[in-house]
Amino acid sequence: MPIRNTIRMPDPPQRRRAHASRSDLERYAGLFAERTRVMRSSAMRDLMAVTARPDVISLAGGLPDTSTFPPKAFAAQMTRIAQESAAEALQYGPTEGFRETVDCIVEVMGAEGMLPDPEDVIVTTGGQQAIDLLCKTLVDPGDAVICEAPTYPGAIPVFCSYEAETIQIECDGAGMKIDQLEDTLERLDIEGRRPKFIYSVPTFQNPAGVTMSLQRRQRLVELARARELLVVEDNPYGLLRFGGDPLPPLYQLDGGDFVVYIGTFSKILSPGIRLGWAVAPPPVMEKVVLGKQAADLCTSTLTQYFVREYFAEGRWREYIESLIGIYRGRRDAMVAALDRYFPPQATWTEPDGGLFIWATLPPYIDTSDLLAKALREDVAFVPGQAAYVDGRGRNSMRLNFSAGTEDEIREGIRRIGKVIDEQVELYGALTGERPAAPSASKSQPADGENVVPFRKTGEAGG
């Protein structure tokens, strides 16, 4: 290679060229790791591309409302950082995160009755990275991972990318069915296998909106202890409670021996700052830190400084209270709209907190197809299939109530109700059955899918 002794300005950058040919692609394909075969993008990718149109009322996202965060306070906090600690805030930080960030985390967890050892905490780039790092630490290809059915749709691609065998345990209105979990563990035992962890969102679950009962929480924790299994408790929404009494997190019940905890600032402050955390026993944490080092060295220093400033003002709980007020109104608006616009055969959950409602329709309605129809009415939701690894959930949907205004929610639900009505009526015309009784069994033979008896709130009859 010729040595240049003058610095030549490079040519103006060219936009990267698209792949020239299919054979180029196949050349890349030959380089792909085995795991990319199971790294699947969402089945509804192209449908979802349409939901991004500005004229669509989207009940599909999971966005918290960041519109009421006071801009003046934000400006003041960032200004203080710039004036007082610019050099540090622009520098790398420790892999585990700053001690000051961890102090904020301990304060947040304390608000839900937990008292973690700061040494057990690692600051991550969002809660999502915590899921990734735990899989990286614990999962070999083919290992069993247990989660709820339905489960957080964003966890599935992580489990898949580590080639886990994902086993889903049904939920009802009281969360994961622990009896079914025990049966599954027995079965795995007989096969000589042990799941690497049991992933659960016990409080205001994404997507179902259900909360695990105290009794099941206790059983789950006892089970984990007796069998020496890890439970991964993902708790992004615990502080967003609009009604009912708080339940102790699994981490609190267990004391942190067999429960690994994942938290995040996304839903109580901002998802844009990408700050989450994991709490794990020291031997697990040691490996997680190594994984984090390899992944991105450290979490954003700048946003950790922001959180420090924000918490120093001492008004973070007030802000959560204001969010709770907003979300409660939106949940109420959505539930009222569901009552009014969804047909009697539909059921849905009525969460006491969080961001989501899960609605289940008659078994002959496929919500992916329904989405296509709904998009023509300029409204979107997440088809239930996205929350399962095995194609179940076809007649369910996830509805978000945190992102839109109450008017948008009412209008969105009205439009979805309209397209459901059309399908119910059409099915009636096709089968000669009048859509009368709320039922889970029409002429369609029951195949065991989605017979999840979530709390029924739609009015029966008709």
Added chain:
Amino acid sequence: MKVAVLKGGRSLERGVSLRSGARVEDALERLGHEVLPLEAEGDLVKRLAAGEPDVAFVALHGPGGEDGTAQELLEILGIPFTGPGVAACARCIDKVLAKHELRSAGVPTPDWFAFNETAFRELGAADALGDLEERLGFPLVVKPSRGGSALGVRFAENWFDVPEALVSAFSYDSRVLLERFVNGRELAVSVLGGEPLPVVEAIPRAGDSYDFEARYEIGRTAFVCPAELSGDETATVTEAALGAYEALGCSGFSRVDLILGPDGPQVLEVNAIPGLTDTSLLPQAAEAAGMSFEQLVEKILELALAPARA
């Protein structure tokens, strides 16, 4: 030359169209053309008029772009465009209409029945479904009449699957067809300026059928091009494909999808504006014929500007 690339739109194939469009834009730039990227939105006509392109490259898929709507506007504005004209697009996008045309022209296509939603809602068409078993047999395929992809396409193994499959299909269009299922090899013949390109065979990897997702994802479906066919098979398949292309009045380019069953080829549909993404079949067929993607794009432009459009 100044080339407007029309892409996006509101159809469910918006994402595919954006990928096709981006790839075409790159090729046009490499060919030294001036590119005017245009998303099919409310101000399309205004921007087309203001941009004064020499020619429009239509990379739209699905209703709104592939059904003659955009082409009609381009004709009014007097801008030459790539691919088939208004009438051919309108025929291709509507599978029921296309099948009637094919049958009249003697091009083999599987037996079918078509129903409008109103027929079921208001005329009690459900009572006519009883004849299906006798006339088409099971399994049968239920699909929306309009829609370029496999969205909403369902197999009905027996009588009990039919209502649910119809509800799915009617989610995409107010007209659906029930078609006799033909078991055979899935083939696609791209036609460029009236000339057939090498035949592509789609072989699903996971064992199940060629679905929407597999269509646009590398590695989900194996494509073989040229397909391993005997000389006779190639001849009958190509003949059927050219017959379909002509019967529907296509020009410029199009892609004909067929099944090669025990009784020879059967044309399923003609895509007036086939995808031009990394994994699309027309570019693969062109490559097998020794044409680079740039050469393909240049040829498509030439055909659009040729004086005698069919």
